Amino acid sequence: xxxxxxxxxxxxxxxxxxxxxxxxxxxxxxxxxxxxxxxxxxxxxxxxxxxxxxxxxxxxxxxxxxxxxxxxxxxxxxxxxxxxxxxxxxxxxxxxxxxxxxxxxxxxxxxxxxxxxxxxxxxxxxxxxxxxxxxxxxxxxxxxxxxxxxxxxxxxxxxxxxxxxxxxxxxxxxxxxxxxxxxxxxxxxxxxxxxxxxxxxxxxxxxxxxxxxxxxxxxxxxxxxxxxxxxxxxxxxxxxxxxxxxxxxxxxxxxxxxxxxxxxxxxxxxxxxxxxxxxxxxxxxxxxxxxxxxxxxxxxxxxxxxxxxxxxxxxxxxxxxxxxxxxxxxxxxx
Amino acid sequence: xxxxxxxxxxxxxxxxxxxxxxxxxxxxxxxxxxxxxxxxxxxxxxxxxxxxxxxxxxxxxxxxxxxxxxxxxxxxxxxxxxxxxxxxxxxxxxxxxxxxxxxxxxxxxxxxxxxxxxxxxxxxxxxxxxxxxxxxxxxxxxxxxxxxxxxxxxxxxxxxxxxxxxxxxxxxxxxxxxxxxxxxxxxxxxxxxxxxxxxxxxxxxxxxxxxxxxxxxxxxxxxxxxxxxxxxxxxxxxxxxxxxxxxxxxxxxxxxxxxxxxxxxxxxxxxxxxxxxxxxxxxxxxxxxxxxxxxxxxxxxxxxxxxxxxxxxxxxxxxxxxxxxxxxxxxxxxxxxxxxxxxxxxxxxxxxxxxxxxxxxxxxxxxxxxx
Numbered sequence: 001x002x003x004x005x006x007x008x009x010x011x012x013x014x015x016x017x018x019x020x021x022x023x024x025x026x027x028x029x030x031x032x033x034x035x036x037x038x039x040x041x042x043x044x045x046x047x048x049x050x051x052x053x054x055x056x057x058x059x060x061x062x063x064x065x066x067x068x069x070x071x072x073x074x075x076x077x078x079x080x081x082x083x084x085x086x087x088x089x090x091x092x093x094x095x096x097x098x099x100x101x102x103x104x105x106x107x108x109x110x111x112x113x114x115x116x117x118x119x120x121x122x123x124x125x126x127x128x129x130x131x132x133x134x135x136x137x138x139x140x141x142x143x144x145x146x147x148x149x150x151x152x153x154x155x156x157x158x159x160x161x162x163x164x165x166x167x168x169x170x171x172x173x174x175x176x177x178x179x180x181x182x183x184x185x186x187x188x189x190x191x192x193x194x195x196x197x198x199x200x201x202x203x204x205x206x207x208x209x210x211x212x213x214x215x216x217x218x219x220x221x222x223x224x225x226x227x228x229x230x231x232x233x234x235x236x237x238x239x240x241x242x243x244x245x246x247x248x249x250x251x252x253x254x255x256x257x258x259x260x261x262x263x264x265x266x267x268x269x270x271x272x273x274x275x276x277x278x279x280x281x282x283x284x285x286x287x288x289x290x291x292x293x294x295x296x297x298x299x300x301x302x303x304x305x306x307x308x309x310x311x312x313x314x315x316x317x318x319x320x321x322x323x324x325x326x327x328x329x330x331x332x333x334x
Numbered sequence: 335x336x337x338x339x340x341x342x343x344x345x346x347x348x349x350x351x352x353x354x355x356x357x358x359x360x361x362x363x364x365x366x367x368x369x370x371x372x373x374x375x376x377x378x379x380x381x382x383x384x385x386x387x388x389x390x391x392x393x394x395x396x397x398x399x400x401x402x403x404x405x406x407x408x409x410x411x412x413x414x415x416x417x418x419x420x421x422x423x424x425x426x427x428x429x430x431x432x433x434x435x436x437x438x439x440x441x442x443x444x445x446x447x448x449x450x451x452x453x454x455x456x457x458x459x460x461x462x463x464x465x466x467x468x469x470x471x472x473x474x475x476x477x478x479x480x481x482x483x484x485x486x487x488x489x490x491x492x493x494x495x496x497x498x499x500x501x502x503x504x505x506x507x508x509x510x511x512x513x514x515x516x517x518x519x520x521x522x523x524x525x526x527x528x529x530x531x532x533x534x535x536x537x538x539x540x541x542x543x544x545x546x547x548x549x550x551x552x553x554x555x556x557x558x559x560x561x562x563x564x565x566x567x568x569x570x571x572x573x574x575x576x577x578x579x580x581x582x583x584x585x586x587x588x589x590x591x592x593x594x595x596x597x598x599x600x601x602x603x604x605x606x607x608x609x610x611x612x613x614x615x616x617x618x619x620x621x622x623x624x625x626x627x628x629x630x631x632x633x634x635x636x637x638x639x640x641x642x643x644x645x646x647x648x649x650x651x652x653x654x655x656x657x658x659x660x661x662x663x664x665x666x667x668x669x670x671x672x673x674x675x676x677x678x679x680x681x682x683x684x685x686x687x688x689x690x691x692x693x694x695x696x697x698x699x700x701x702x703x704x705x
Contacts, residue, residue, distance in 0.1 A: 093347075
């Protein structure tokens with residue numbers, strides 16, 4: 001990884017009326033890095049990507065992409081970046097090859113270079129056999145690969161992907177991940193992607209920025225983020241009949257760093273999962289306390305998300321997005 | 335230019351792969367031409383006219399015979415004799431007859447005595463076409479009777495108006511053709527231009543363009559040029575088919591067709607530029623649909639396409655002045671039906687060119703190169 005910054009974001013704010021979608025975010029992305037923006041729907045990830053790809057001007061703050069200011073030097077930014085938007089926007093009536101050819105022309109790829117380049121891209125995204133089929137006949141995963149090829153048609157230095165695997169089946173998701181890793185290795189790309197899939201961020205990204213309600217709440221490598229939480233294991237347990245003072249007994253178990261929860265369900269952070277678990281089983285048997293459920297897992301990004309935002313990502317995904325909430329509140333006032 | 339051509343090429347590939355769009359865009363105006371053209375262009379036949387003869391004199395009999403002659407000849411109406419006025423009026427009210435002619439008592443005597451005899455026509459003025467046709471035919475019949483008297487009294491003859499028709503008889507369907515061609519151009523501007531533009535916007539296809547180095551002017555020019563090419567195709571096909579269907583003489587005369595192509599091209603560019611100017615900042619896909627319905631009425635009818643502009647009330651004539659349809663319809667009518675050359679339509683061509691150019695520049699200024 002080179003140390004030069006491919007992207008520098010300085011206090012970007014974007015408001016839509018009264019609603020602040022992006023609220024003073026700042027970070028930088030090094031060249032050759034895969035950088036993930038992780039957060040629930042409506043967190044501000046897509047708006048931030050749209051600011052960085054010159055689609056939406058910022059309300060305040062500055063950002064430089066490939067050395068160009070996103071407002072004053074937007075044309076320079078556009079030449080340096082490839083964008084794969086959240087919605088699949090390839091023309092369904094055109095063939096895969098026609099879609100790629102259109103964008104090659106829009107990016108001023110010389111005519112003589114186009115056929116070889118398109119053939120190479122089709123091969124890279126494994127769509128050579130489908131090159132002359134209209135996009136409407138392709139599956140969701142294949143269409144996403146068309147989008148990726150389209151975003152790379154001018155050999156950009158930086159690739160932006162907005163939720164690249166949303167709506168894809170697990171096999172297609174894995175295929176997209178492999179393709180991105182391979183492309184990054186072969187073309188020395190800098191990649192910025194947004195996702196609300198923790199496994200995707202964990203598997204792909206060199207660094208992850210957790211975004212919630214338009215703000216950056218944490219930024220580091222996946223390993224460092226997980227290490228920032230107490231313990232390396234998490235015991236999730238619930239009891240049928242916990243006696244008074246049971247939480248203190250749990251805190252006194254070996255290797256326990258922290259116990260959260262009340263009533264009958266608890267989350268025990270442990271530096272050594274097996275040791276804590278054996279002691280827990282012994283204590284429960286000695287006290288005659290019965291288990292309702294018991295689970296042990298390594299600290300995950302979901303735990304990291306919960307630590308920094310106060311709620312589970314899977315729960316946050318069920319909530320209406322912040323923008324939807326703002327709209328509903330505004331409507332409710334009338 | 336390369337960017338513009340790339341975007342236009344994409345539009346044309348889609349256009350050629352959607353034959354239904356072409357068929358329906360042409361079929362609608364063509365259907366209107368045939369149905370409206372022949373519905374309005376015909377003459378009335380087979381009306382029933384009640385006649386009440388309260389005179390029973392020689393002149394009344396002559397009038398009745400003349401009425402029977404109309405029935406046997408032009409067939410505008412069939413005269414039905416009623417015994418009394420009350421019965422005839424009842425028949426008129428319930429729609430059994432379309433008018434009632436009452437020949438009053440003393441009619442023959444008044445004619446002979448030159449005392450300005452009168453015949454009463456009671457008409458159902460709910461239907462103005464029928465009542466004016468009946469009145470017209472009856473006036474001729476009565477005037478005939480009157481002229482016999484005038485001739486015998488040797489009164490000085492009135493001023494005669496000799497009408498010379500400059501062109502062969504132009505049926506209404508041909509009169510309607512220029513408006514229909516412009517309507518086909520407009521329909522394609524909406525379906526193939528405005529609707530397609532808005533659908534692409536909603537589907538995010540424009541978002542894909544906006545992250546490329548294509549400029550704002552190139553985007554607007556590409557939308558305009560591709561919309562105009564589609565509209566010119568529709569206008570040209572309708573011109574050819576419409577001229578043959580409506581029986582315009584020498585429909586394939588090449589010079590006239592080339593001149594018509596010029597008018598069609600300028601009309602298409604003017605309409606498509608105005609449309610994109612109106613839609614430059616619209617994001618709701620319902621807007622072009624609603625605008626299409628409203629503009630169809632607002633631009634087509636005041637333009638002289640179906641009825642002369644000179645017959646319109648002042649406020650509609652004001653609309654006609656700013657309506658690009660007016661200039662396109664007039665130019666096409668002058669070319670196709672009057673056989674005049676380009677010199678005769680230069681003012682119309684200038685108005686259409688200026689409209690297109692101003693709307694293009696304004697839409698490029700208004701169009702936002704961001705979401």
